[in-house]
Amino acid sequence: MTQTFRMDKPQPRLLDETRQGVIGTSMDRPDGPLKVSGQATYTADALPEGCVHGMLVRATVTRGHLRDIDRDSIADIPGLLAVVRDPRFLRNPAQGMAGEAPDQPGDRIDYHGQPVALVVAETFEAARDGALRLKLRFDSVAAEVDPDHATEVEPQDPTESGDWNAAWSGAAHQVDVVYTTPCHASAAMEPHAAVAEWQGDRLILRGALQMLRFNRKELADAVGIPPEQVQILAPYVGGGFGSKLGIGTEAVAAALAARELGRPVRVVMARQTVFDAVLRRTETRQHLQLAADAEGKLLALGHDDRVSNLPGEEFAEPVSSASQFLYGARATRFRQDMVRVHRVGAGSVRAPGEAVGVIAIEAAMDELADALGMCPVELRLRNLPDQHPVTGQPFSARALADCLREGAKSFGWSDRQAPGARQEGDWLIGMGMASAARPNMLVKSAARVRLSAEGAVVETDMTDIGTGTYAVLTQVAAEMLGLPPGQVTVKLGDTDLPGASGSGGSFGASSSGSAVFLAAKKIRDRLAAKLGCAPEDLSLQDGLARGANLEAPINDLLAGEVLVEEAEIKGGKTAESHFSAGFGAHFCEVAVHRWTGEVRVRRMHGTFAMGRVLNEKTARSQAVGGMIWGVGSALHEDMSHDPRTGHVVTRDLANYHIASHADIPRDMQAVFLEERDDFANPLQSKGVGELGISGAGGAVLNAIHNACGVRIRDIPATPDRVIAALEAAGR
C-alpha cells in the first residue's frame, strides 16, 4: 500500500538540480502527430463490435412532468431499436468533484432542454431521426426563468471585515457601479460523448470526461453498482473547459441503454444538446463599491453579486473570489445572492469566478483610477496587501508587482494617452490594463512509474483535455529519471490506473505531475542505492547515473530488473499556512470605430508568475488561450435564453460567438516571470490556463474606455452597446 505524501512543508527544488534539461522546455506534445493526423481515438471514434447509437431527446416544457412517450410516433423508422427511459437518468451533469450522482428526477422536468429519453437505433442517422420526431406529452406548470425577476432568492453567507460605513462615507473618491455578464457556454470542440459496454456486471465506458476518479463514482452511483465494477476510459478528450468535469447525462443514458439492450451503445450529443443540457456559466449582476483616499489607498472594497442556478444545485459561481485577495482595504464586503431559475443548470465553466468577477473588479479599479486621475498601474501597486486580506495567510509567492511593472514596460504603457486622444482615421485607439489572479490548488493524485531497460512508463488515470498532460508528465518523468523524452511513455485516461486529480481548476499538471515526480523520486532513490551513493548525490542524465565519483549506465544498474513505484500526493499544512495563487497583468490596445462601435484588439500582452513553468510551449498555449477567452468574454460571448421558456436560443457555434481568428491580433504575447512556489507542491508550479483568462476581459474594457471615453458595464461590448454609450455621451 503506497503511503500518501502530504504537502506539509516546502520541498527541495530538485527540478533545479536535475540534469536532463527537458523540464520547462518547449517540448512538442508526444501525442501531437496522432492528433493532427486524425489518429488519436477520441471517445466517439472507437466503436466496439455490435455498437448501436443513441440520441438524447429533450423536454420541450420548462417545468412539469413527462406524462407519456408515444413510441408509435417513430415506429416506422427502419433500424429503430428502443426508446429508453429510466428513472436513473440525470437531470443535469454532475458538478466537478461531486463523486456522486446528481439529481435523478424521474419524470420531473426542471428545464426546457432536459434530456428525458434516449432513442436507440442501428445507425446514428436513424437514432437522430427518431429523437427529433418522437412525440412526448408533458404536464406543465409555470416556472421562473429570468434571474432579474425571479422571486426565489437565497442570500449566501457574507464575508465582511472592518467598519463599512466609516470607511465608505468619508472617502475622497467613490466608485459605485453595476456590471453584468451573460451566461457562457464552455464551447469545447468535441461534443459530449459516451460509449458504454457491459461485460457481465462490469461497465466499461469510454467518455469525454475530465476527472475520471470522480466520474467513476458518479457513474456507479447513478447506475446503482459498486465503483469497482466501473471502468472509464478517456485517452483523449477534445476540450472540456469545465463542461466535462462531472459525469454527464449522455454517459448514464448510454450505460442504462447498453444494459437494457445487451449491446454496446454510443451516445454523442448533437451540438444543440450540448447547449441545451450541459452546465452553463451563470449570468452575473455585480455591484462594485470602491472608496479611496486622496492618495489612492483603498478604504472600502465591496463586491456583491447575484448568480443563478437550478433549484437544488449547490454550485454557486465564486464571483468575488479574486476580489477578496487582490487588494486590501480597511473595510471589505462580499455578498452573494443565489437566484433559483428554471434554466439549464449552472456549473464550472473555465475559471469559475475569476472569468467574470475579475473583469468587473478590474474595470471598477480603472474607474477609480480615473476618478483619482491616477495611473491604473500605480493604483494597483499602492493597494497590494501584505497578506491575504480575508484569511490573514501570507502569500506563498506573489509576483504581482513585478508582473505589473514588467508588463507595463514591455508593452509600452507609458505611451498611453488621455481617453479619446489617439485617433487613426475613424478608429479611436486606447490602452487598458488589468491584474490577473487565480487561486492555486493541489488535489489528491496518484501515479505509477516503471523503469526498465526499454525506458520508463508513467501510468495514471489523469486526462489530457488538449492541455498537454502527455507532454508535461513525459517531461517530469524524463527529467527525474535522466532519460531522453523519447524513452518515456505516458498512459492516461483509464480508471484501472492510479487515480489522479483529473483536469480541472488548472490544478491537473501540478497535481498529477507531483505524483509522477514522487514516484520517479522513489525510483531515483533505488538507483542511488544500486549505484552506492546517497540519493542527494545522484545525478541522472541521458541514461547515465553518476554520484560520489561513481558512474554507471542506468541499464547496468537495473540489470534486467523492472523498478515499479507508485506515489500519491495530497494537500497538507502548506495549504493552510500559506495562500497560493498565480498572478499576472494584462496590457491591451484596442481600436474602437467611432461610427460603428466595432472594437478590435490590436495587441495584448500578458505577464504571468505562476511558479515553475513545466513546458514553455503548452504553458504559453494555455495562457494565450486564456487571454483569447478573455477577449471573447469582453467582446463576443453571450448565451441567450428565451425570456418565456428559459431555453437556450443560441444553440450552436454559429449563434454562440467565441472569438474568431480575425478577432485575435498577431501580437498576442504571454511572458512568464521566473518563480518557484515552494508551498504549492514539490514541482513548485502553479496553474496556468485559468490565470490567463482572469482579468483579460477587464483589460479590453478598460482599453475601450481609454479609446473612446465611454464605459461598457454590460458585457459583451458588442457594437450596439458601444454606440449606445457613444450616443449617450453625445458622440
Added chain:
Amino acid sequence: MRAFDYTRAESLDQAAAALDPAASVIAGGTNLLDLMKLQVMTPERVVDITRLPGLDAIEPEGEGLRLGALVRNSDLAADPRIRARYPLLSRALLSGASGQIRNKATTGGNLLQRTRCPYFYDPAMACSKREPGAGCAAQGGVGRMLAIFGTSDACLAAHPSDMAVALRALDAEVEVRSRDGGLRRLALDELYRLPGDRPDLETTLAADDLITAVILPAPVAGSVQAYRKLRDRASYAFALVSVAAVIRMDQGRIGQAALAFGGVAPRPWRDAGLEAMLHGKTPDEALFREVAQRLTADPAPNPDTEFKRPLLRRTLVAVLREATGLAQPSIGTDATKDAA
C-alpha cells in the same frame, strides 16, 4: 435527418422533371444539409444539380457578366473581372461564412439560403415559415438577428445573404429556367417575396424552377463601391446590419448612388427615395445623417432589434463618407477599375 431519395441530374430537363414540392435542389449543400439534419427541411427527394454542365462559368454578357448558378462563392470572389469591376460583390462574398464554406457554396444556393432566425431553426418552436399558420415564437423571444423592415406579424426573419445585398446594389438579375425550358429574368425584388401572412413562400419561384445564372449589368463607370458589414465578431458571423453602396461622383457632386442594406429585412433592402436625396448633392455629413435618419424613421417591430436603427444609421454615414471622398477609404471601399 429523414431518409430521402437522391437523384443526380444529368440535364436541366431531368432536374426540372424530378422537382416537385416534396423535393429540394442540392447545390453546395452548406445550408440545405444543416437544415435537413435538424429536420427544419425534410425533402423526400434531393436533386443534385452539381454535375450539370455549363452552370459553373463566369462569362461576358453584353457589357456585363453572366455568373453561372454553380459558380462557387470563393471562385466568384476571386475572379479578376469581379474584383476590378464589381469589387463590392467580391467584398460581400468574402465577408460571408468561412473559407471552407465559400469553397462549397454556390451562387444559386447563396441566393436561396434560408433565414437564420433561431426560432426557425428549432422545430420545437412555433414558426409560420416552417408551418404556415403556426405563429411566430420569435415575437417576444430573443431577436438580435431579426429584421426591422418588411416584416409582418407572421414573421420577423431577416434574409442572411451578403452576396444578395451586393447584387441588389448592382442591379443584378436572376435567370430562372422553368420546367418547359423557358428562361425569364427577375430583379431581386421580383425574386424575393415579403412575408405577409405566408412567410413560408419566400420567393416567386415554382417548385420546378431552377436558377441558372445571375446577370450583372455593366458596372457604373468610374464608381466607388463599398460593402460594410457589422457583426458580433470580426469574422464568421452573419450581419447585424450591412450596407452596400455604389457611388459615382460627378464634379464634386454625387452623380449616381445605389444603396442596399442587409441583415435588416426579409430581402436585400433598397429605398429609391434615399438615393434621390443624394443625387446632385455635394457630399456632406449632415446630409448623410438626414438620409440615414429617413431610412430608420420607423421604430423596430421588436425591441431586441431597436439597436439596428442607430447601428444602420451610423454605418450608412460612415460608408457614405468614405465612398464620396469625405473620409479616407478603408478596407471594403474600392474604386472600380476597367477590366484590362
